[in-house]
Amino acid sequence: MKKIIFILLSLIAISLQVDASDADFFNLDEAKLSTEMYELNQLEEMILSNGYNQSFFDFTSTNISSMPFSGLNLNDASNPTILPPFIWGCIGGPIGIAIVYVLSDQDSKATMRSFWGCLLGSCVYGSFGGGLFSTY
Amino acid sequence: MHKSIKIGAIFLLLPLFSISQEFIRIKAAYSIKIKTSTGISQLSMGNIFYDKNIDKIVYENKYPREEIWVTKDTISYKLLGGGVVNTIQNINMNKLTVFYLALSGNLNDFGLTNSKFSIEKVEKDKGLVITTWLPPTEYRKLIHKILISNKNGQLSGIVMIDSEEKVISKQFFRKYIIANGLLFPTEIVQISYSTEGKENYQITTFRDIQVNDFKKDFMYDYPITY
Numbered sequence: 001m002k003k004i005i006f007i008l009l010s011l012i013a014i015s016l017q018v019d020a021s022d023a024d025f026f027n028l029d030e031a032k033l034s035t036e037m038y039e040l041n042q043l044e045e046m047i048l049s050n051g052y053n054q055s056f057f058d059f060t061s062t063n064i065s066s067m068p069f070s071g072l073n074l075n076d077a078s079n080p081t082i083l084p085p086f087i088w089g090c091i092g093g094p095i096g097i098a099i100v101y102v103l104s105d106q107d108s109k110a111t112m113r114s115f116w117g118c119l120l121g122s123c124v125y126g127s128f129g130g131g132l133f134s135t136y
Numbered sequence: 137m138h139k140s141i142k143i144g145a146i147f148l149l150l151p152l153f154s155i156s157q158e159f160i161r162i163k164a165a166y167s168i169k170i171k172t173s174t175g176i177s178q179l180s181m182g183n184i185f186y187d188k189n190i191d192k193i194v195y196e197n198k199y200p201r202e203e204i205w206v207t208k209d210t211i212s213y214k215l216l217g218g219g220v221v222n223t224i225q226n227i228n229m230n231k232l233t234v235f236y237l238a239l240s241g242n243l244n245d246f247g248l249t250n251s252k253f254s255i256e257k258v259e260k261d262k263g264l265v266i267t268t269w270l271p272p273t274e275y276r277k278l279i280h281k282i283l284i285s286n287k288n289g290q291l292s293g294i295v296m297i298d299s300e301e302k303v304i305s306k307q308f309f310r311k312y313i314i315a316n317g318l319l320f321p322t323e324i325v326q327i328s329y330s331t332e333g334k335e336n337y338q339i340t341t342f343r344d345i346q347v348n349d350f351k352k353d354f355m356y357d358y359p360i361t362y
Binding site: 021022023025026028033036037039040041043044047052098099 | 167169170171177178179181198199202232246247248251253259261262264266268271278279282283285292293295296297303306308325327337339341
């Protein structure tokens with residue numbers, strides 16, 4: 001009995017593997033995306049309706065958190081990773097940087113720092129120019 | 137005689153038609169929303185100006201505060217009150233922006249045709265044409281492959297996969313519009329994955345797209361003065 005169950009499970013696993021294709025990499029969970037972006041979408045809509053000067057908005061009533069940017073040295077030209085996310089947003093992102101990495105053998109270390117900075121910058125550093133709180 | 141005049145006139149007018157089809161500059165309002173796995177949410181809004189001949193990307197950031205960022209060659213400049221207050225050494229990626237690629241007609245393959253990447257395979261699956269691009273062998277420890285999907289002849293997604301077959305980053309190009317004859321995505325969704333596999337989201341939205349707007353020369357070639 002156990003053998004039969006094992007064989008059946010194996011067959012299911014194999015069939016699932018066969019069914020998985022490269023197209024599955026392009027799946028996007030729209031519901032999750034909407035949930036994650038709900039507050040930001042609301043804020044964006046409010047700004048579009050009322051203009052950019054939104055200092056009256058009570059951020060403390062939301063789950064939108066502050067950005068930990070204070071420890072960074074803006075004048076540190078040796079670190080190419082620290083760019084505002086809105087710059088990364090318009091350029092190729094990590095994929096674009098990977099392409100540059102392959103194209104520019106001479107400066108690959110700097111390119112890779114940018115690569116990880118682009119990937120992690122928004123999570124670790126926050127933004128200099130793009131945060132929700134204009135407290136600086 | 138009349139026929140030859142007509143033919144001559146057509147030949148004379150042809151360059152004018154071809155010029156009208158060349159896309160040189162683009163302006164758009166942007167919103168960039170970021171939500172990280174660590175709970176940080178960010179929103180930036182403003183206008184972006186790009187002229188492919190000048191090759192400066194000018195970000196007129198309006199929210200949360202007004203400032204200008206200009207990326208030119210390998211330097212990004214932050215300007216306040218018309219003067220540079222900060223510079224950051226960068227890598228030259230202007231040619232890999234959605235702006236340059238769209239203006240130059242190379243968005244469909246994200247410019248990879250003109251790179252050192254090579255095509256491993258092309259397949260049609262679930263309504264997508266998926267091209268698998270491989271970097272030169274020496275780079276495959278880091279970047280194993282890049283998958284590019286096209287739907288209805290338009291770039292729809294890019295997925296980067298590392299040597300352990302893990303997805304590093306995904307980008308989706310959506311909601312295309314035709315602005316003055318230029319096909320342009322008005323939404324780019326980017327998902328990058330932390331080492332723990334957690335997702336960080338970024339949505340870039342473009343509005344009020346203007347192509348070949350020659351009224352605001354100043355913004356397209358924003359002066360970098362100290």
